[in-house]
Amino acid sequence: MTAPLLSVRDLRTYFRTSAGIARAVDGVSFDIAANESVGVVGESGCGKSVTSLSLLRLIQPPGTIEPGSRIEFDGSDLLSLDDEAMRRIRGNRIAMIFQEPMTALNPVFTVGAQLAEVPRVHSRISRRDAWARAVEMLSVVGIPDPAERASSYPHQLSGGMRQRVMIGMALMLSPALLIADEPTTALDVTIQAQILELLGALREKTGMSVLLITHDLGVVAESTSRVIVMYAGEIVEQAAVRELFARPHHPYTEGLMTAMPRAGERRERLTVIPGTVPSPYAWPAACRFHERCPYAWERCEREAPPLYQIGEGHVSRCHLAVEPERRASPHLPLAARAGAGA
Amino acid sequence: MSDAQSLLSVRNLTKHFPITGGVMRRVVGSVRAVDGISFDLAPGETLGLVGESGCGKTTAGRAILRLIEPTAGEIIFEGTDVRALEPEPLRRLRRRMQIVFQDPFSSLDPRMTVGASVREGLTIHKLAEGSAADARVRQLLEEVGLRPEHASRYPHEFSGGQRQRVGIARALAVEPRFIVCDEPVSALDVSVQAQVINLLQDLQRAHGLAYLFIAHDLSVVEHIADRVAVMYLGRIVELAAAEALYARPLMPYTQALLSAIPVPDPQAKRERIVLAGDVPSPANPPSGCPFHPRCQHPQRDVACARIVPPLELKEDGHWAACIKQTPTQITWPEQQAAGATKPPERIMPDRAKA
Numbered sequence: 001m002t003a004p005l006l007s008v009r010d011l012r013t014y015f016r017t018s019a020g021i022a023r024a025v026d027g028v029s030f031d032i033a034a035n036e037s038v039g040v041v042g043e044s045g046c047g048k049s050v051t052s053l054s055l056l057r058l059i060q061p062p063g064t065i066e067p068g069s070r071i072e073f074d075g076s077d078l079l080s081l082d083d084e085a086m087r088r089i090r091g092n093r094i095a096m097i098f099q100e101p102m103t104a105l106n107p108v109f110t111v112g113a114q115l116a117e118v119p120r121v122h123s124r125i126s127r128r129d130a131w132a133r134a135v136e137m138l139s140v141v142g143i144p145d146p147a148e149r150a151s152s153y154p155h156q157l158s159g160g161m162r163q164r165v166m167i168g169m170a171l172m173l174s175p176a177l178l179i180a181d182e183p184t185t186a187l188d189v190t191i192q193a194q195i196l197e198l199l200g201a202l203r204e205k206t207g208m209s210v211l212l213i214t215h216d217l218g219v220v221a222e223s224t225s226r227v228i229v230m231y232a233g234e235i236v237e238q239a240a241v242r243e244l245f246a247r248p249h250h251p252y253t254e255g256l257m258t259a260m261p262r263a264g265e266r267r268e269r270l271t272v273i274p275g276t277v278p279s280p281y282a283w284p285a286a287c288r289f290h291e292r293c294p295y296a297w298e299r300c301e302r303e304a305p306p307l308y309q310i311g312e313g314h315v316s317r318c319h320l321a322v323e324p325e326r327r328a329s330p331h332l333p334l335a336a337r338a339g340a341g342a
Numbered sequence: 343m344s345d346a347q348s349l350l351s352v353r354n355l356t357k358h359f360p361i362t363g364g365v366m367r368r369v370v371g372s373v374r375a376v377d378g379i380s381f382d383l384a385p386g387e388t389l390g391l392v393g394e395s396g397c398g399k400t401t402a403g404r405a406i407l408r409l410i411e412p413t414a415g416e417i418i419f420e421g422t423d424v425r426a427l428e429p430e431p432l433r434r435l436r437r438r439m440q441i442v443f444q445d446p447f448s449s450l451d452p453r454m455t456v457g458a459s460v461r462e463g464l465t466i467h468k469l470a471e472g473s474a475a476d477a478r479v480r481q482l483l484e485e486v487g488l489r490p491e492h493a494s495r496y497p498h499e500f501s502g503g504q505r506q507r508v509g510i511a512r513a514l515a516v517e518p519r520f521i522v523c524d525e526p527v528s529a530l531d532v533s534v535q536a537q538v539i540n541l542l543q544d545l546q547r548a549h550g551l552a553y554l555f556i557a558h559d560l561s562v563v564e565h566i567a568d569r570v571a572v573m574y575l576g577r578i579v580e581l582a583a584a585e586a587l588y589a590r591p592l593m594p595y596t597q598a599l600l601s602a603i604p605v606p607d608p609q610a611k612r613e614r615i616v617l618a619g620d621v622p623s624p625a626n627p628p629s630g631c632p633f634h635p636r637c638q639h640p641q642r643d644v645a646c647a648r649i650v651p652p653l654e655l656k657e658d659g660h661w662a663a664c665i666k667q668t669p670t671q672i673t674w675p676e677q678q679a680a681g682a683t684k685p686p687e688r689i690m691p692d693r694a695k696a
Contacts, residue, residue: 043531144619158620159395188394188558190617193602197616215532218604241608259536260606261565269540270565273533276501 004031005209006055006073006177012066013047013054015280022280024050024063026233032177037203037210039224039241041217041256045277046230048213052179055211056090074176092122095170097163099182104166105154111138111165112150118172133172141168142198160191167198174206181213196223217256221245226313229253232278232288235307239314249316251293275335287319294330295320348382348418349552350406350520355379355415357398357405361625373625375401377576378415380653385519386546388553390567390584392560394599394621398576399556403522406554407439408432419520437467440513442506444525449509450497456483456508457493463515482511487541503534507541514545520552527562539566560603564588572596575624575632578653582660590690592662594639597691615691631664639689641666645682 013025025047032038040048054065057078071078073094078086090096098104106114115134119125125133131150138146141164154162163183170178180199184192200223203210212224220227220241227244229237229252237250248254258271275292278284284291290300299319308321320327356378363370376398383389391399405412408424417424419439427435443449450459460479464470470478480490486507497505506526513521523542527535543566545551557563563570563584570587572580572595580593591597598615617636622628628635634646651663654671665672668686677686 043533160620188621189560189602190394190598191620192604193614193616196604197614216604217532217606221606221608221610222604245606245608256532257606259533261536261539261561262606269543270536272536272540274537276503276534277531 002033003075005034005036006032006071006211008051008055009070009072011051011054011069011071013050013059013063013069014066015063017062020281023233023283024280025054026283028230028233028235030228030235030238032209032211034176035203035207035209036226037200037212037224039212039214039220039227040230041214041220041227042230043215043277045280047233047280048230049181051230052096052181052211052213055179056094056096057086058096088122091118091170091175092173093175094177094179095173095175096179096181097166097170097183099185105162107154110151110153111157112152115150115165115169115172118169122173134168137168137172138165140171140202141165142194143168158191159187160194163187163191163195164198167195167202171202171206171208175208177209177211178203179211179213182215183212184219185214185216192219199223217260229256232283233280234288234317235315236289236317237315238307239311243311243314247311247314249310249314249320250289250318251295251320252289253316255292274333287317291334294333295326296333297323297326299323347384349385349387349420350383350554351416351418352382352406353380353416353418355402355405355417356413357401357410358413371625373623374576374627375624376405376412377624377627379571379573379576379578381571381578381581383520383552383554385552386550387569388546388555388567390563390570391554391556391573392558392563392570392599393573394558396575396621396624397573398624399573400524402573403441403524403554403556407436407441407522409441434467437463437516438518439520439522440516440518441522441524442509442513442526444528450505450512452497455494455496456488456500459497459508460493460511460515463512467516469516478515482515483508485514485545486511487537501534502530503538506530506538510538510541510545514549517549518551520554522554522556524556525558526555528557528559535562542566560588560600572599575622575627577632577663578661579633579664580662581653582657582662586657586660590657590660592656592660592667593633593664594637594642594667594689595633596662598636598638601691613691639664639666641684641687641689643682643684645677645680648680649677 009029011025011028015022015024028051042048053059055071059065112131112134115137116130119133120130135146135150138149143149143161143164184195214220224241227241228235231252237253248257255273259273261270273292286302286304287300290296305317305319307315307317310316310321355376357376358372358374360369361371361373362368379402393399404410406417457479460482461475464475464478479493483490483492488507527538530538555563555566567584570584571578574595580596591600598617601615615638619636630647630649631651634642649665649672651665653661653663656662656669666686668688670686674685
């Protein structure tokens with residue numbers, strides 16, 4: 001097996017505030033291969049966005065990436081690079097797009113000018129050539145009348161068009177890895193379909209890898225080949241996408257899948273995960289999910305589960321891996337017994 | 343569509359927002375946010391109202407409660423003409439019609455305890471006072487899955503799901519018969535969303551509530567709604583029982599919308615209809631059928647740009663606005679007179695054939 005494009009080991013990103021230490025990302029390890037599309041799913045506060053910002057070293061104080069964390073990208077150790085070298089990696093080799101493109105685009109410059117600025121910052125290229133490349137990129141990301149549209153300001157474009165511009169800007173320097181943080185969450189479902197299709201086509205065409213961060217299991221199922229499920233700052237399950245959906249192992253993954261209303265399937269009541277997502281200032285002891293888990297037993301309150309290998313490329317942070325018979329007897333989780341609604 | 347036993351009956355509801363221009367701020371046009379919608383709601387029923395941003399679904403919900411004044415149309419609630427009411431009787435009627443918002447944080451006063459927020463409606467409508475009101479607040483909090491002692495806390499001390507429960511308790515306090523639920527679970531995480539949906543369904547059964555459930559998430563609406571209305575550019579373009587609409591969508595827009603929902607099943611194979619372009623501006627909607635510039639129906643032709651399609655009965659209890667989906671009351675000669683070259687034909691997406 002060749003070395004992965006990106007290799008993250010024991011990533012810890014903590015925020016030291018007056019309220020205490022928020023352990024937002026708490027020991028996360030994963031790889032991304034070249035041309036691979038990996039999804040990270042989880043609910044708000046699970047650490048998925050902080051993970052992606054950490055990869056680009058975009059964590060602002062009071063946040064810090066803790067000593068002992070390692071991020072290797074294409075053979076270089078990102079956490080030991082100086083600021084100048086890191087700046088060259090950002091945009092050039094690793095690009096990122098965000099949920100709300102309006103806040104990431106400058107309202108006082110035309111989109112063409114903003115796109116053309118990218119190659120001018122990173123290489124010696126004439127203004128005219130840069131503009132031509134900007135127009136070409138607008139056409140690549142499917143903007144109609146790209147030559148005219150290049151002279152538009154961000155507010156003159158729809159949300160879907162702005163997201164296309166953002167993708168175009170991210171791709172100007174042909175990055176090896178594109179990090180997409182909830183790229184379609186603010187968009188309508190028909191526009192979301194357009195953007196996901198565009199991202200897939202561009203990945204095939206350019207050979208880049210994509211790290212897609214989302215809360216939507218449907219988006220993950222349709223556009224990634226491998227899935228990482230995060231809960232309370234940790235990876236709780238990781239598997240190939242088909243494997244994960246066919247045989248979810250971790251009770252949290254299972255809960256997410258059954259809590260979602262699904263098209264074409266009417267049920268009297270939705271299955272719920274009782275309780276709420278815990279606070280990063282005080283993750284529950286031992287298994288961080290045990291209070292909300294319908295299978296938890298005494299061991300789960302005492303011993304933090306490791307990531308058990310449960311199949312080819314399939315890992316799960318749950319003691320059920322070694323005591324599978326416990327799955328046969330679900331009970332009311334602690335969080336439901338306390339009677340505190342989320 | 344008419345129903346003798348309806349709780350709420352909406353006819354040709356219209357809301358146009360003026361666009362002003364020039365130094366004199368003269369009216370130069372209008373945004374046709376809601377452009378003549380009609381439907382009925384029975385007691386205890388849930389009508390889902392779906393559509394993409396800007397389709398007018400939120401404006402419609404607010405216009406029904408007269409939280410914004412409709413431009414035209416008729417709203418009959420429990421036999422009362424809502425639009426004809428003076429402010430005082432309207433206020434009394436609001437006891438019977440409530441609303442739950444998407445973001446409970448911005449709809450709760452941050453300086454008021456949760457108990458005081460829930461109690462407000464009781465006081466305004468003179469339903470309870472003193473210790474009776476306190477007892478009622480505690481009972482309401484328990485009913486929505488909170489603890490009675492939560493009454494003395496402030497909104498910021500609660501999670502998003504808990505705040506939405508407070509919003510529901512507040513609406514419930516005045517014993518309404520009808521609640522407009524405007525994207526009530528859109529801001530919540532999946533695991534919490536399921537809890538709130540179950541709560542809304544439990545309360546509906548316990549109190550015989552009717553809901554107008556406004557949402558952009560089609561899967562949530564499929565789960566909770568008895569009937570579903572699909573809006574596009576201010577108009578209802580399809581209206582049917584939820585099962586019929588999801589199994590056999592007739593309007594090409596609904597077909598595309600349903601095919602675009604990402605399915606959490608990587609094995610699923612289906613034809614996705616990816617629509618070209620964006621939703622046009624409601625300030626300048628296309629002529630004829632508002633959907634025609636993006637429509638994928640193979641029989642689409644110039645007549646679609648000239649004839650406004652009526653919302654017509656296509657199947658039992660299933661209404662849709664499309665002159666190319668058979669059957670249609672716009673006859674072929676009439677379509678030809680408008681320049682049509684392709685006769686109507688029933689087209690169903692793959693998903694519905696399976």
